[in-house]
Amino acid sequence: MTLAPPRATGRPLIENRPLRHPDSSDAGQMAKRGWWLVVLNLLVPGSAQVLAGNRRLGRFGLRATVFAWFALIVTAGLALFARPVLLWLTIGGGFLSAAVLTIVQVLLVAYVVLWIVLTFDALRLVRLVKVSSPSRFAIPVVALILLGLVGGGAGYAATVVGSTRSTISTIFGQSGPSLPPSDGYYNILLLGADSGDGRDSMRFDSISVVSVNADTGAVTITGIPRELPNAPFSEGSPMQELYPDGFEGYSSDDCGWNGWMNHVRNAAEICREDQGASLYPDAVAQGSDPGIEATKDAAEGVLGIEIPYYVFVDMHGFAELVDALGGVNINVTERLPMGGPPEGWEGTDVNEWAIGWIEPGQQLMNGDTAQWYARSRYTTSDWDRMKRQRELQEAILAQFTPQTVLSRFNEVAAAGTALISTDLPQDKLPEFFDLMLKAKEQTVTSIELTPDFGVDEFEPDYAYIQEMIRQSLHPPTATPTPEP
Secondary structure (H helix, E strand, O other): OOOOOOOOOOOOOOOOOOOOOOOOOOHHHHHHHHHHHHHHHHHOOOHHHHHHOOHHHHHHHHHHHHHHHHHHHHHHHHHHHOHHHHHHHHHHOOHHHHHHHHHHHHHHHHHHHHHHHHHHHHHHHHOHHHOOHHHHHHHHHHHHHHHHHHHHHHHHHHHHHHHHHHHHHHHOOOOOOOOOOEOOEEEEEEEEEOOOOOHHHOOOOEEEEEEEEOOOOOEEEEEEOOOOEOOOOOOOOHHHHHOOOOOOOEOOOOOOEOOEHHHHHHHHHHOOOOOOOOOOOOOHHHOOOHHHHHHHHHHHHHHOOOOOEEEEEEHHHHHHHHHHOOOEEEEEOOOEEEOOOOOOOOOOOHHHOOOEEEOOEEEEEOHHHHHHHHHOOOOOOHHHHHHHHHHHHHHHHHHOOHHHHHHOHHHHHHHHHHHEEEOOOHHHHHHHHHHHHHHOOOOOEEEEOOHHHOOOOOOOOHHHHHHHHHHHHOOOOOOOOOOO
């Protein structure tokens, strides 16, 4: 009687697993296996090692991948269903936001490094010398291209996160108190000037107030002429105690002012021995300065509204922002000179000092051209310049699309730090972000305190101005006629 051989138990000595134990003599099978490893490394980083290489490295890569997917799903969920929470965590939470952004940046960089390691290890597992000739060259090229695309995208995301953290900390490092909207609006004083040789001698060339409806996001921009005379100050302002009948002119041998709106800063700060510290002792600690606070109080007195915040725009940084956004589209209606005239230019030919011309027609302006478009006034009036500045403000708002900002984020962020100083509180950023998105869907309302709007340039009727602003921000609602 012949006994049957015992049945084999356990795993065979050579497993039939082509990914881990391929037939290296079959170049075609090795090529197919190589492409599978490249695809797996792309779709599920770490899986190539689990199936064909170092399982410990593969499991680590898989855990990192699952964690990355989980983080992306949570972020997408917050963006779709709890956007205020996401914005608060990333830009509105002060120290917590800085910590969150730092952790995200470190994790992104670490994952890029891990992906590089996994990709080169996957190429090692391919065993290119055993692969048929066409794939022998194609596989590493495709793998490295995919690594560049995906890893480069993650690396760019890391730089965006870092730029976001740096920009927020630079611009919003100091801020004023966080306040609720006033009468349904957030009112922000927008100031523009050249920092030039030093801000001690700087006067504001552009003064306007941006009023944002706290519910709808509707924006009203009120332009205040820099030469507006005898501006009243708001109730309770330290400047009102000094000038109860409106801002008056004063001159001396070493310092003075002429009673215009853009000279309020001189009277409150530059021409005072203590630089205005006794008038506005908390200004510097809250990210402002006495001259700006005094200008806020004057704007409040002129318009009859509360203005808790300001944004200062440096015109040199303004040009950088326009370039970062890829330019702005403006319809130029008249020929304007670029450059400024020398002293005693009156009566001279503009061609003698103009360094160039802005020609009429639809233009995509770069930063330098846009800057001169906002500045030019020597062949037109201050009223015309105010209108052009408002055009640029609206054009820049239109350029702030998600596509433009994401594709040029680092450039926009860098320009922003050179462009802006403000006392806006960081915890308001999530709310302002949502309001900006709403504002983009609506037409901006512009008001200019000029003769075109019934304002006398020499003797403004401030009661009329305040009523005009009130009617614009709070238009009367029609009362339904009762049926007979």
